[in-house]
Amino acid sequence: MAKVKGDIIIDIEKCKGCELCTDACPQDSLETAKQVNSKGYLYIVKIEDNCTGCTNCALVCPEGAITVYRKVNNQKKEIAKFKNITNDITLTVNE
Numbered sequence: 748m749a750k751v752k753g754d755i756i757i758d759i760e761k762c763k764g765c766e767l768c769t770d771a772c773p774q775d776s777l778e779t780a781k782q783v784n785s786k787g788y789l790y791i792v793k794i795e796d797n798c799t800g801c802t803n804c805a806l807v808c809p810e811g812a813i814t815v816y817r818k819v820n821n822q823k824k825e826i827a828k829f830k831n832i833t834n835d836i837t838l839t840v841n842e
């Protein structure tokens with residue numbers, strides 16, 4: 748099965764530090780930063796590179812501060828293999 752890798756971008760100036768996203772993240776990828784943004788809110792930062800792109804954090808964010816990206820790692824899958832008559836050359840066709 749193809750493995751899904753995700754990533755997020757947080758607009759820290761939009762973030763109000765409500766922590767709904769940290770609670771919603773099943774990967775515990777998010778944490779409150781130790782600094783505040785220009786409006787005085789402690790904003791959220793990504794602390795782990797294990798995001799699956801599930802979108803939970805973006806869905807619960809009332810400020811629309813999170814954008815989620817998803818990348819599916821297309822693993823090569825063998826779909827055909829041919830051998831020549833003397834069996835010394837093999838040609839493999841991948842998806």
Ligand code: SF4
Nearest residue numbers: 772798799801802804
């Ligand atoms: S997309 Fe899912 S896994 Fe990634 S940071 Fe958001 S809640 Fe966590």
Ligand code: SF4
Nearest residue numbers: 762763765766768808
């Ligand atoms: S849900 Fe949105 S506003 Fe709340 S802490 Fe997360 S990014 Fe900031």
